[in-house]
Amino acid sequence: RKEVEQDPGPFNVPEGATVAFNCTYSNSASQSFFWYRQDCRKEPKLLMSVYSSGNEDGRFTAQLNRASQYISLLIRDSKLSDSATYLCVANSGGGADGLTFGKGTHLIIQP
Amino acid sequence: DAGITQSPRYKITETGRQVTLMCHQTWSHSYMFWYRQDLGHGLRLIYYSAAADITDKGEVPDGYVVSRSKTENFPLTLESATRSQTSVYFCASASGARYEQYFGPGTRLTVT
Numbered sequence: 001r002k003e004v005e006q007d008p009g010p011f012n013v014p015e016g017a018t019v020a021f022n023c024t025y026s027n028s029a030s031q032s033f034f035w036y037r038q039d040c041r042k043e044p045k046l047l048m049s050v051y052s053s054g055n056e057d058g059r060f061t062a063q064l065n066r067a068s069q070y071i072s073l074l075i076r077d078s079k080l081s082d083s084a085t086y087l088c089v090a091n092s093g094g095g096a097d098g099l100t101f102g103k104g105t106h107l108i109i110q111p
Numbered sequence: 112d113a114g115i116t117q118s119p120r121y122k123i124t125e126t127g128r129q130v131t132l133m134c135h136q137t138w139s140h141s142y143m144f145w146y147r148q149d150l151g152h153g154l155r156l157i158y159y160s161a162a163a164d165i166t167d168k169g170e171v172p173d174g175y176v177v178s179r180s181k182t183e184n185f186p187l188t189l190e191s192a193t194r195s196q197t198s199v200y201f202c203a204s205a206s207g208a209r210y211e212q213y214f215g216p217g218t219r220l221t222v223t
Contacts, residue, residue, distance in 0.1 A: 032209045043214035091209040103153035
């Protein structure tokens with residue numbers, strides 16, 4: 001069974017701090033990876049795509065370790081508005097059913 | 112740019128009734144997906160479609176029916192609603208199976 005595993009948290013982090021999440025994936029054939037952000041009672045929204053070893057977008061950095069089959073997300077200088085659930089996602093490695101979603105890590109930024 | 116829309120946004124129905132959730136996308140994405148999201152389970156794939164007239168079962172298809180006569184629409188029907196189908200339903204679309212998916216705003220369904 002293809003799985004993506006995440007620590008559900010919550011991670012309670014003071015504003016301005018740096019926070020990192022990891023997730024592991026079981027399907028070694030997965031080729032593309034994503035981080036989504038989901039606010040309470042809202043739809044998941046794409047935060048970052050990771051097709052090679054990593055990606056950086058402003059305060060957010062995602063890294064991929066294929067040998068150990070994990071993906072990380074680093075958030076620097078965290079803002080109150082970063083409070084959300086972060087979903088780690090891996091593609092199904094060639095299957096037509098698309099992506100496998102982790103259950104998410106809940107992040108709370110405290111003032 | 113409407114993107115991907117879902118209707119209705121909220122629905123209350125009774126056990127045994129048939130209900131259809133609508134999904135419409137304006138990007139001409141070939142792939143469309145239906146998920147349900149419940150506490151403790153995360154997003155679970157119900158059905159997906161790789162193109163018009165091509166649909167396939169996901170992880171939790173029982174009790175649901177889909178169709179895709181047009182690329183832009185992907186309705187999900189609960190043939191005889193049960194209380195266990197109370198959930199938030201998200202539709203998503205993508206340009207390919209391994210590419211990022213874009214989600215609609217969701218339909219919050221309550222079955223009484």
